[in-house]
Amino acid sequence: MPRERNISKREIKDPQIRKQEILDTAMTLFTYQGYEQTSMRDIAKEINVSLGLCYRYFDSKQVLFQEAMNQYVENCCALFLSVLQNPNKNLLEKIEILFQMMIQEKDIHQYHHFFHQPENKNLHDELSMRICQHLSPIILEEVQKYCLDNHLKINHPDYLIQFLTYGQIGLLSHTDMPNLEIAQSMKNYMMILLKHEMNPDN
Incomplete structure (x- = not known):
């Protein structure tokens, strides 16, 4: 299941590593919560990044998927x-x-x-x-x-x-x-x- 994170300071990562992290996190959430029930905001929150950062890599949840x-x-x-x-x-x-x-x-x-x-x-x-x-x-x-x-x-x-x-x-x-x-x-x-x-x- 998705793990709860207690990170207060956001990490700066290589763009390709960050992009893959967003993909992997999204698929984990889709698996346990369902695709329709998971939002881009949920994905951003799970990895402790801004919603805008997620949209910088993927225009939409559909594109990400x-x-x-x-x-x-x-x-x-x-x-x-x-x-x-x-x-x-x-x-x-x-x-x-x-x-x-x-x-x-x-x-x-x-x-x-x-x-x-x-x-x-x-x-x-x-x-x-x-x-x-x-x-x-x-x-x-x-x-x-x-x-x-x-x-x-x-x-x-x-x-x-x-x-x-x-x-x-x-x-x-x-x-x-x-x-x-x-x-x-x-x-x-x-x-x-x-x-x-x-x-x-x-």
Whole structure:
């Protein structure tokens, strides 16, 4: 929960450090108080800065939240990209690693608690869409490379990537299924789709 602060003298901090502090504090308050119930004044009070200072960094609460979401997308994608762009693994090996990561997922990402609260499902779905948008070009590149290396072809690679990425959002939004079941189902569907779409390049 947000901690009470008894700081009478305000600290002067590097602008980037202060900006990140405002973001992190805001997301903590959003998590425990709710987005609608939290004001910019609440955020300023929590870190003992003036309201004007908060507005100097962010024009509004909405702008602040969008930047926090963008950061979370980048953090999530960085982990996926480290796997997808590993030159020592082929596409199928990378898929297996990604699904193992999904099974073992822990709240290691910044702002994880907020986006995974049941009442924030719509925001989580928006987050998933942004992650798919971010990763789709990289996945397409990896699929094309795998096909080239294995003398395969795909008639409609763009359609395939759409199914491989955005097609997972519905399953990921089901909070009543354990991670293992979700991951296994998604991997099975993905492998069936890849097998069906990849044909020998004669």
